[in-house]
Amino acid sequence: MSLRIKISVIMSALVVLVLLLFGGIQYYSQSRIIYKQERLRHATIAESLAQVAEETLLSGDDFSLISYTYKLKRDTTLTAAYVFDGEKYLSNTDKNLVRIKVEAPQEFGAPDDEVISKEITVSGNKYLVRTIFSKKAAMAEIKGALDRIFTEILKVSLLVFLAGLAAAYFVALSVASPVLKLSNAAREVGKGDFTVQLKTSSSSKPGDEMEALKREFNSMVAKLRQLDEMKSNFLASVTHELKSPLSAVESYADLLCGEFIRAHGAADAATKLALDKWMEDVAYMRLNTKRLFDFINNLLDTAKMEHGAFEVKKARVDIMELIAQTIRIFALKAKKSEVELSMERPPIAPGPLLADGERIKQVISNLISNALKYTLSGGKIVVSAETVSGLGLMSFRKNVPISGADSNYTLVCVADTGAGIPAADLDRVFGKFEQVSTSGYPVKGAKGVGLGLYIAKSIVDAHGGSIWAESTEGQGSRFYFALPAD
Numbered sequence: 101m102s103l104r105i106k107i108s109v110i111m112s113a114l115v116v117l118v119l120l121l122f123g124g125i126q127y128y129s130q131s132r133i134i135y136k137q138e139r140l141r142h143a144t145i146a147e148s149l150a151q152v153a154e155e156t157l158l159s160g161d162d163f164s165l166i167s168y169t170y171k172l173k174r175d176t177t178l179t180a181a182y183v184f185d186g187e188k189y190l191s192n193t194d195k196n197l198v199r200i201k202v203e204a205p206q207e208f209g210a211p212d213d214e215v216i217s218k219e220i221t222v223s224g225n226k227y228l229v230r231t232i233f234s235k236k237a238a239m240a241e242i243k244g245a246l247d248r249i250f251t252e253i254l255k256v257s258l259l260v261f262l263a264g265l266a267a268a269y270f271v272a273l274s275v276a277s278p279v280l281k282l283s284n285a286a287r288e289v290g291k292g293d294f295t296v297q298l299k300t301s302s303s304s305k306p307g308d309e310m311e312a313l314k315r316e317f318n319s320m321v322a323k324l325r326q327l328d329e330m331k332s333n334f335l336a337s338v339t340h341e342l343k344s345p346l347s348a349v350e351s352y353a354d355l356l357c358g359e360f361i362r363a364h365g366a367a368d369a370a371t372k373l374a375l376d377k378w379m380e381d382v383a384y385m386r387l388n389t390k391r392l393f394d395f396i397n398n399l400l401d402t403a404k405m406e407h408g409a410f411e412v413k414k415a416r417v418d419i420m421e422l423i424a425q426t427i428r429i430f431a432l433k434a435k436k437s438e439v440e441l442s443m444e445r446p447p448i449a450p451g452p453l454l455a456d457g458e459r460i461k462q463v464i465s466n467l468i469s470n471a472l473k474y475t476l477s478g479g480k481i482v483v484s485a486e487t488v489s490g491l492g493l494m495s496f497r498k499n500v501p502i503s504g505a506d507s508n509y510t511l512v513c514v515a516d517t518g519a520g521i522p523a524a525d526l527d528r529v530f531g532k533f534e535q536v537s538t539s540g541y542p543v544k545g546a547k548g549v550g551l552g553l554y555i556a557k558s559i560v561d562a563h564g565g566s567i568w569a570e571s572t573e574g575q576g577s578r579f580y581f582a583l584p585a586d
Contacts, residue, residue: 107275111268112261119257119264130249134242138177142238145172145181146216146231153183153191153229157222166191166198172231177241179232180208185225208232278310282317292532294325346396350389357382412456412562419450419485419510419583422457426464427483430472438477441468444484450510451487453583459559460583463567466552467514467579475518475576485512487585508585509565515578521571529569530557556581 149169156165165183169191172181182192188201197206205228209215214233219226285296298314360379364372423443434441453460464483471481488511521529528534532554560567560581571577 107272108268111271112265115261115264119261123253123257126253131246134245138238138242142214142233149181149231150218150220150229154220154222169193170195177233177237179213179234181231184228209234289321294321294328296321346392353382353386412459414454414456416452417455417457419453422461423464423483423485426461430468434472437472439472439475440480442482444482446486450485451585453510455563455583463556463559466556471514471516471518475516479517481516483514485510509582510585511580511582513578513580517576520573520575521577522573526569529553
């Protein structure tokens with residue numbers, strides 16, 4: 101789950117919690133108020149009836165008292181109301197009981213109904229004023245009022261929740277966005293790009309932790325860039341200085357080999373055996389000298405690429421001829437490894453390319469060399485090339501940068517039946533000094549230091565092309581590179 105979603109969920113949960121707490125408090129307080137208002141209303145009705153009874157009894161207006169008491173029936177919670185003089189009802193919500201003599205007041209309503217009684221004295225006579233309110237009806241009215249309040253609280257809460265959700269998203273976005281940028285920048289630095297810089301605000305306050313983190317990150321990247329430049333300069337200097345003594349070693353090895361060959365013809369049998377042994381040693385020395393030269397040249401190429409001094413000299417070249425030349429270079433090695441190395445010719449040969457032929461051969465050589473290292477005896481390596489359109493190229497790999505769907509590209513593929521590459525390593529095989537794990541597969545020859553594919557990618561990039569790999573671990577790999585066709 102992304103940081104933005106986490107913050108949004110947390111803030112939304114807090115909004116819901118606050119709404120539940122506020123809604124609960126509001127509902128409880130409103131329910132208490134309604135209960136109090138209902139009791140106050142009942143007490144007011146009872147008090148009003150007592151006052152009317154006093155006034156009408158003093159004035160002798162019995163009809164007004166009867167009429168007022170009967171009108172109290174309009175209150176849906178009122179079960180009964182009456183004024184009793186000890187012998188008869190002077191007024192009653194039930195007109196049929198008015199002025200009928202009874203020994204005692206009749207019990208109205210349910211046992212748990214609310215009864216409010218008050219005695220009044222008028223002209224020395226005592227009167228009982230009583231009102232009975234239905235608890236069931238009162239609770240129904242209270243429930244209806246509370247339901248309306250709950251509905252209003254729910255509506256307001258929903259609106260507040262939606263507003264809070266939007267606010268939470270924007271707050272999460274504002275918090276997560278710089279963190280996401282920092283994460284992406286750190287990922288690019290991890291890939292070796294030390295030019296990454298995060299924008300900082302000059303008007304930020306001292307307590308702004310995010311701005312402080314950005315500045316520290318930029319400072320860290322600057323120091324890493326400085327260290328990387330120092331390392332590159334050191335490697336370039338060291339490798340350049342190594343070429344001179346290594347050239348001397350190679351020259352003396354060539355000289356010794358020539359002397360041994362000349363001496364071999366005039367030597368006796370014992371000396372010839374010794375000379376043969378010495379020539380084998382010199383050949384081994386020359387082989388390792390070549391390996392050192394290749395390694396030094398790779399380091400120098402890498403240093404040039406990092407300093408932007410790497411150049412390609414483009415001319416019209418035949419890609420099929422470049423593939424054939426490279427295969428001839430590796431034919432003997434493939435035969436000794438018992439690996440079938442071949443070129444697959446398409447029905448229609450690709451047209452000429454505007455490219456640096458030697459550099460493209462270097463790319464093909466690196467790919468074939470890697471394939472030979474990780475392909476067991478009896479395996480196959482097939483190199484092919486074809487012309488594809490921009491749309492056709494995208495069908496191979498969706499994120500290949502193309503100049504247009506109608507543009508043509510020369511697509512070269514080096515396919516092998518070797519160890520394959522773990523899926524987790526496919527995105528980093530073209531990195532500098534990157535090597536992938538090949539557990540269970542023996543590597544033939546020197547494994548290298550992980551510069552071949554990096555250089556191959558840099559060469560293809562310099563031609564405005566793209567390079568990528570597809571693989572299934574244990575079943576082989578397919579390395580593609582595409583170059584704009586002339």
